[in-house]
Amino acid sequence: MASCLAERLGDLIDLSGNERAALDKLEQRERTLRRGAVLLRENDKMSELFVLKRGTMMSYVILPDGSRQILRFLFRGDLIAMASLAYRSSPETVMALTECAVAPLERVSVADLTIEHPRLAALLIAVDQTERVALTDRLAGIGRATAKARVAALLITMRNRLRMLDATIGDTFTLGLTQEEIGDATGLTAVHVNRMLRQLEEDGLIAREGGRFTVLNEAGLARTGHHVERAAGLELGWLPDAR
Amino acid sequence: MASCLAERLGDLIDLSGNERAALDKLEQRERTLRRGAVLLRENDKMSELFVLKRGTMMSYVILPDGSRQILRFLFRGDLIAMASLAYRSSPETVMALTECAVAPLERVSVADLTIEHPRLAALLIAVDQTERVALTDRLAGIGRATAKARVAALLITMRNRLRMLDATIGDTFTLGLTQEEIGDATGLTAVHVNRMLRQLEEDGLIAREGGRFTVLNEAGLARTGHHVERAAGLELGWLPDAR
DNA sequence: CGAAGACTTGATGCCGATCAACAGGGGTGG
DNA sequence: CCACCCCTGTTGATCGGCATCAAGTCTTCG
Numbered sequence: 214m215a216s217c218l219a220e221r222l223g224d225l226i227d228l229s230g231n232e233r234a235a236l237d238k239l240e241q242r243e244r245t246l247r248r249g250a251v252l253l254r255e256n257d258k259m260s261e262l263f264v265l266k267r268g269t270m271m272s273y274v275i276l277p278d279g280s281r282q283i284l285r286f287l288f289r290g291d292l293i294a295m296a297s298l299a300y301r302s303s304p305e306t307v308m309a310l311t312e313c314a315v316a317p318l319e320r321v322s323v324a325d326l327t328i329e330h331p332r333l334a335a336l337l338i339a340v341d342q343t344e345r346v347a348l349t350d351r352l353a354g355i356g357r358a359t360a361k362a363r364v365a366a367l368l369i370t371m372r373n374r375l376r377m378l379d380a381t382i383g384d385t386f387t388l389g390l391t392q393e394e395i396g397d398a399t400g401l402t403a404v405h406v407n408r409m410l411r412q413l414e415e416d417g418l419i420a421r422e423g424g425r426f427t428v429l430n431e432a433g434l435a436r437t438g439h440h441v442e443r444a445a446g447l448e449l450g451w452l453p454d455a456r
Numbered sequence: 457m458a459s460c461l462a463e464r465l466g467d468l469i470d471l472s473g474n475e476r477a478a479l480d481k482l483e484q485r486e487r488t489l490r491r492g493a494v495l496l497r498e499n500d501k502m503s504e505l506f507v508l509k510r511g512t513m514m515s516y517v518i519l520p521d522g523s524r525q526i527l528r529f530l531f532r533g534d535l536i537a538m539a540s541l542a543y544r545s546s547p548e549t550v551m552a553l554t555e556c557a558v559a560p561l562e563r564v565s566v567a568d569l570t571i572e573h574p575r576l577a578a579l580l581i582a583v584d585q586t587e588r589v590a591l592t593d594r595l596a597g598i599g600r601a602t603a604k605a606r607v608a609a610l611l612i613t614m615r616n617r618l619r620m621l622d623a624t625i626g627d628t629f630t631l632g633l634t635q636e637e638i639g640d641a642t643g644l645t646a647v648h649v650n651r652m653l654r655q656l657e658e659d660g661l662i663a664r665e666g667g668r669f670t671v672l673n674e675a676g677l678a679r680t681g682h683h684v685e686r687a688a689g690l691e692l693g694w695l696p697d698a699r
Numbered sequence: 700c701g702a703a704g705a706c707t708t709g710a711t712g713c714c715g716a717t718c719a720a721c722a723g724g725g726g727t728g729g
Numbered sequence: 730c731c732a733c734c735c736c737t738g739t740t741g742a743t744c745g746g747c748a749t750c751a752a753g754t755c756t757t758c759g
Contacts, residue, residue: 276601295588296585298581299585300585304593323578327570328696334581338566339541342542342584348588349547352527352594352595353519355598355599356525357519357643447543451541
């Protein structure tokens with residue numbers, strides 16, 4: 214099977230044969246997870262990282278008062294537990310939202326990669342930046358935007374992300390999240406998420422039926438969510454030559 | 457003058473002579489900024505990045521309704537505009553909070569670095585992770601914590617950061633932010649920040665006089681702010697050998 | 700010395716939280 | 730196969746934390 218990581222990075226640049234082979238080698242092992250299974254718990258010791266091969270996952274933290282903040286959703290090709298490259302124990306819990314398969318890899322494999330494939334190391338740095346920007350976008354949304362805007366932003370972002378993995382997805386898609394999960398991602402309660410979804414529906418921006426969403430007015434939804442499409446502005450021309 | 461970047465990274469690992477020399481070379485040029493000067497504006501084209509050599513800066517975005525979200529504060533040794541490694545135009549505005557000096561460097565210097573010094577590339581990836589975790593900590597705070605907790609968290613975090621740069625700083629320090637800036641960083645209004653500071657004072661956690669803060673009850677303030685000290689859990693043993 | 704910015708404090712209002720009740724549905728065990 | 734139950738979604742009523750508006754003081758700097 215092809216390397217999911219290679220597939221993901223290959224969307225950004227043309228990988229050389231050597232690079233592709235090096236990435237393939239990282240995903241030899243595989244481990245499956247049932248829906249709801251915890252791959253890594255907050256404060257667990259961690260010594261490896263993972264590539265998500267199938268399914269979707271999320272990472273979150275629990276605050277002292279018991280409330281949950283979902284930090285990010287993870288899709289095929291995403292790296293999980295990159296924090297193990299800096300910290301001894303996990304700053305977040307990682308849980309499967311669907312049946313999943315992950316490929317564990319040692320930190321030392323990343324070290325080898327930086328030596329053998331400097332361009333891939335540089336690319337990892339660049340990918341980190343895209344994820345940092347995604348986080349700051351969410352920070353600004355949660356800090357300053359209204360409830361309706363946050364829910365709209367989540368819908369647009371998730372739709373675009375899902376479409377990157379499956380080009381057949383058009384305006385209709387299955388979100389795969391409960392309203393409580395939407396709330397924990399956006400800093401709202403499930404009850405209020407429900408009302409905001411209804412409002413977006415009444416505004417004619419979306420339609421819903423049984424867990425499936427349809428974007429009726431993409432521009433309007435994007436405007437409501439203060440959405441900025443970052444993918445178009447990518448620029449990786451500075452990367453060194455491939456090996 | 458010593459390289460600020462080398463100084464910063466040198467706090468994490470022992471740099472080799474070669475590595476130190478490579479880092480020194482990056483900071484040849486220097487550019488100074490007055491208080492309030494904008495180094496980079498949101499959506500500006502960008503082709504270089506910067507090392508902050510003196511002073512403190514902040515980065516922020518402005519939302520469509522005119523409100524501002526401060527994304528991060530920057531200190532000596534921090535890399536600025538790392539997003540230029542992934543994007544064509546800046547996702548955020550970067551402004552000087554005090555008189556500052558920055559060293560501009562080309563993206564291609566980073567490419568060279570990954571080739572010549574794989575360990576430094578790996579270290580950059582690790583540093584990215586620490587900043588990603590700092591962002592997720594703030595995300596959780598803004599999404600789920602009360603106003604008082606957010607202000608307390610900002611005070612603790614800034615105090616610790618300032619102390620890393622200047623070991624003489626004890627429990628008393630100058631924050632160097634207006635209450636409006638505290639509000640824009642925490643997702644609150646200046647008025648409410650004022651009330652929260654008063655409450656923290658009445659709780660006996662801090663004292664204030666003319667822009668200077670004193671931490672009276674460190675454990676209590678940390679608890680109030682749900683603060684997690686990440687620095688203690690660093691683990692960089694996986695890095696490859698130095699060149 | 701005047702003006703603009705920062706801080707402070709009170710009064711009021713609203714967005715989203717909380718509490719509560721019920722409907723539908725899918726999985727499980729009897 | 731059915732009864733039950735837990736999870737999810739839905740809707741209404743009420744509450745509260747933080748925003749907003751307003752007015753005044755203090756500080757700083759030109």
